[in-house]
Amino acid sequence: MSNPTLRQISMLELIPRAPRKTYTKKLKEQLSDRGYDVDERTIQRDLVSLERVLPLxxxxxxxxxGxxxxxxxxxxxxxAMDxxxxxxxxxxxxxxxxxxxKASFKRIGYFFKRANNVxxxxxxxxxxxxxxxxxxxPEMLRFKNPILNKSAEQALYKATFEGQQIRALYRKRGDTKSSLRHIHPLxxxxxxxxxxxxxxxxxxxENPRYLPLHRFESVEILDEKIREPKDFDLDEFTHTNNLSFEYSKKLYTFKALFDFTAAAHLMETPLNGTQKIEKKIDGRLLVSARMTDTLQFEQWLKSFGADVxxxxxxxxxxxxxxxxxxLTEKYF
Amino acid sequence: MSNPTLRQISMLELIPRAPRKTYTKKLKEQLSDRGYDVDERTIQRDLVSLERVLPLxxxxxxxxxGxxxxxxxxxxxxxAMDxxxxxxxxxxxxxxxxxxxKASFKRIGYFFKRANNVxxxxxxxxxxxxxxxxxxxPEMLRFKNPILNKSAEQALYKATFEGQQIRALYRKRGDTKSSLRHIHPLxxxxxxxxxxxxxxxxxxxENPRYLPLHRFESVEILDEKIREPKDFDLDEFTHTNNLSFEYSKKLYTFKALFDFTAAAHLMETPLNGTQKIEKKIDGRLLVSARMTDTLQFEQWLKSFGADVxxxxxxxxxxxxxxxxxxLTEKYF
DNA sequence: TTCCACAGCGACATAATCTGTCGCTTCTTG
DNA sequence: CAAGAAGCGACAGATTATGTCGCTGTGGAA
Incomplete structure (x- = not known):
């Protein structure tokens, strides 16, 4: 079909948002790849005529x-969105x-803007x-976000995505000054x-480390591919370093008596599929489940205080x- | 400009996604509103020709x-997305x-699909x-999601959005059977x-209630506008009913000694802007801040166990x- | 400077298209 | 069965789209 409409739509899809730009030559090639073999002159004319009616x-x-x-x-x-x-x-x-x-959120802000427009x-x-x-x-206490350097953050994302080495100014915990380091992002x-x-x-x-982004002061992406340990597995790493806790493998059978009002929600939102719950004569709830042995679960239990x-x-x-x-020692 | 491209693009924007549909008559009107005065026949032809090359x-x-x-x-x-x-x-x-x-997430899935395509x-x-x-x-323990009726959920969303009364089968906590109720969603x-x-x-x-969505078995939207209490304020409601805790107004000055390793993260992600932190000779951290009096904060403190x-x-x-x-009484 | 390559632009002629109109057909509805 | 609504094919004239060519201005290399 030699319909100009479709070609022009394709062209519009190929034009990036400012500040990036594209050029007639490039457009000609890309359109040619998509089956629209037209003269450069035609593309020029299309661009000019579309510019008059669209935000180009x-x-x-x-x-x-450009x-x-x-x-x-x-x-x-x-x-259009309904x-x-x-x-x-x-x-x-x-x-x-x-x-x-924040920075990531802003980047897709236009999308929310569009929804709100609709x-x-x-x-x-x-x-x-x-x-x-x-x-x-919010389900829980929110802390203040650490302040972080936006350009450094962007560079870290980019380097991780592209698998490039970086040289960065990084401040160790407790240190007041940052120092230059050579890093392979994984x-x-x-x-x-x-x-x-x-x-x-x-x-x-040998061993990967994890560094909070907000301790990076500046990041320079180097023109060199990262060297990565063979068989590196991010999930395994987060697990062994106590970052994640979902995938822990040690299981035990957990049993506890909860105060009724404090734990009633467990009847509707169980801990997991193995949970069993039983109402005792004194009104308390006997909850049992197969659980993984994690710090977070213990903290959650502690947050019940004397209700468990x-x-x-x-x-x-x-x-x-x-x-x-x-506690008795602390407070008495 | 009598460019067919723009008219056709406008038309494509006016065509909804299945299962909704639109019709030539309607399109003619809408296009006319946008300044494209064309014959219905032209629209028919456009549709047929676009159908051959686009997923219409x-x-x-x-x-x-349709x-x-x-x-x-x-x-x-x-x-296009970059x-x-x-x-x-x-x-x-x-x-x-x-x-x-889940249902909401699925509804915008096409958008993520597009990103992944790019x-x-x-x-x-x-x-x-x-x-x-x-x-x-995940930052904390995730519970299993309650099972909920998708069509009931959608209807509740819709009724809330449009301010329509509903008649619903609702199961009270603890009850095994649900009963018919007449409800004004707020x-x-x-x-x-x-x-x-x-x-x-x-x-x-007089007083609004809050009902978990997963206890609704079926929902019928009535053709009648809701009656709402005057000056209803959702934030105020969530606050007085202990659903939210962010907007509590009672403030106090909080002071506590934390174990260093357990609370070190507070140095980088403070509780709020008023937080002050001081390292004591015994290594513990003296943390003080103006805090709102909330259950969640107390739970958070309890989760530290004897580290605070x-x-x-x-x-x-x-x-x-x-x-x-x-606790001593419970365990000794 | 001079020369060359490059990109944009105006002009032009022709082929291709777009579009309103009309009349026929099909289907539904009262 | 008549009337109306919607779709569709045909047609013709107007309009547009497109490749080509040659001119112009710019910037870099010789």
């Missing part, structure tokens, strides 16, 4: 002119906002109601308010026994 | 034919997946590396694995004193 800009300071979509221009999206979809996205926005790195168009009164009537609440781990770079450093050529009595495993019960005496 | 479908079982984009078709997006943007979105996907209602095109090797090298780890609150409908019920015409000693406020210290004796 042409950088004519240098001579192959074409891009304007930074904030709305572009084209078909099919209202329910837009609502869902605006909900996703509420979920993401507090937990995602909602505005359909019915400003309804969208307002939605705004006022839906909340995503991966990224986001956990709560802290994100970590998993990497090899010159000090230890651990029965099994004995080791865990002993820990709580010790906790009781430790 | 025409439902010709009935006679104004046009839509196919359910999974990729549509048009310009400007790779970094696509990475960011694929990261957002990792953040959202565990915490967002990445695949740029470099399949790199995207694979990214997949293997980036993890979003809002939605998502908190961890449980989502709540805030609403007025016939039993109590509360100094102020006295009330809180007393609670921990009582905790110590309660």
């Amino acid at each position: 800009i042409c950088d004519d300071r240098d001579k192959p002119y 074409w891009s979509w304007t930074e904030e221009g709305l572009g084209i999206q078909a099919p 209202p329910i979809e837009a609502l869902t996205i605006s909900l996703a926005e509420q979920y993401l906002e507090p937990i995602m790195p 909602l505005k168009d359909t019915s400003p009164r309804l969208i307002n109601r939605w705004r006022n009537r839906v909340r995503v609440l 991966g990224l781990v986001m956990k709560g308010s802290i994100n970590y770079l998993i990497c090899m450093m010159d000090e230890d050529k 009595e651990i029965l099994e495993p004995k080791k865990l019960r002993d820990k709580f026994k010790k906790l009781a005496s430790d | 479908i025409c439902d010709d079982r009935d006679k104004p034919y 046009w839509s984009w196919t359910e999974e078709g990729l549509g048009i997006q310009a400007p 790779p970094i943007e696509a990475l960011t979105i694929s990261l957002a996907e990792q953040y959202l997946e565990p915490i967002m209602p 990445l695949k095109d740029t470099s399949p090797r790199l995207i694979n590396r990214w997949r293997n090298r980036v993890r979003v780890l 809002g939605l609150v998502m908190k961890g694995s449980i989502n709540y409908l805030i609403c007025m019920m016939d039993e109590d015409k 000693e509360i100094l102020e406020p006295k009330k809180l210290r007393d609670k921990f004193k009582k905790l110590a004796s309660d």
Whole structure:
């Protein structure tokens, strides 16, 4: 089909958003790859005519002119979002906002803007109601995010993605000054308010380390591929270094008596599929489940204070026994 | 400008995704609103010619034919995502997946699909590396999500959005059978694995209630606007009903001694802007901050076990004193 | 400087297309 | 069965799209 419409749509999809640009030559090639064999002159004409009606800009300071979509221009999206979809996205926005790195969140902001535009168009009164009537609440205490250097962060992402070595100014915990290091990035781990770079450093050529992103002061991407330990497995690494706790392999049978009101929610949101629950005569709930042995689970139990009595495993019960005496010692 | 390209792009934006459809008549009007005054015949021709090259479908079982984009078709997006943007979105996907209602997450899945497509095109090797090298780890214990009825959930969303009354089969906590209720939805609150409908019920015409979505068995949207209490404020409601804890207004000055290793992270991710931290001679950290009086904060403190000693406020210290004796009583 | 390559642009002629109109057909509905 | 609605084929004239060519200005190399 030699329909100009399709060719022009393809072309519009090939034009990047400012500040990146593309050029007629490049467009000609890319369009040719997609089966549109046209003269460069035609592309020029198309660009000029589309520029008049769409938020395109042409950088004519240098001579192959550089074409891009304007930074904030709305572009084209078909099919348009329907209202329910837009609502869902605006909900996703509420979920993401507090937990995602600020810079990343901003980068996809135009997308949320588009969703909100759709909602505005359909019915400003309804969208307002939605705004006022839906909340995503934090499940737990949120800490302040560490301050981090945006350009360093971006560079770390890029280097990890492309597998390039870096040279970076990194400040060790406790140190006030940062020092220059040569690093092979292996991966990224986001956990709560802290994100970590998993990497090899010159000090230890065997074992990867994890470094919080906010301790990087500046990052320079080197023109050299990373050297990685063979069979490196990020999940295994996070597990053995206590970053993750989902994949722990040690299992035990857990049994405890919970105060009814404090643990009633376990009836509807069980710990996992193995959980069993039984109401005792004194009103307490006997909960049992196969659990992995993790720090987080212990912390969760401790947060119940005196509303839980651990029965099994004995080791865990002993820990709580010790906790009781430790606390007594502290406060009496 | 009588350029067919632009008109056709506009038209593509006006065609909804299946199962919704649109019709030539309707398109003619909408295009006319946008300044494209063309014959219906032209629109028909455009549709047929675009159908051949784009994932459009025409439902010709009935006679104004219904046009839509196919359910999974990729549509048009310009400007295209650049790779970094696509990475960011694929990261957002990792953040959202565990915490967002499954149905909602699926609804915007096409968007993540698009991002992943961009990445695949740029470099399949790199995207694979990214997949293997980036993890979003849960910060805390995740419970199993309650099972919920998808159509009921969708209806609750819709009714809340549109402000319509509903008639629903709702199962009270503890009950095995559900009963029919007449409800005025006021809002939605998502908190961890449980989502709540805030609403007025016939039993109590004064005070809103909150009902977990997973206890709804079926929902029928009525053709009647909700009656809402005047000056209803969702934030105030969540606050007074202990759903949220961020906006509590009671403030106190908190002081405690933390074990160094257990609380070192507070130096980088402070509780809030008012936090002060001081290293004592015995190695412990004296942390002080203005805090709101919330259950969650107390739970967080309890999760430290014997690694924290509360100094102020006295009330809180007393609670921990009582905790110590309660635990001793339980375990000795 | 001069020369050359490159990119953009205007002009032009022709082929290709786009589009409104009309009339026929098919289907539904009362 | 009549009327109306929607789709579709055909047609013709107007419009547009496109390749080609040659001119111009710019910038770098000789």
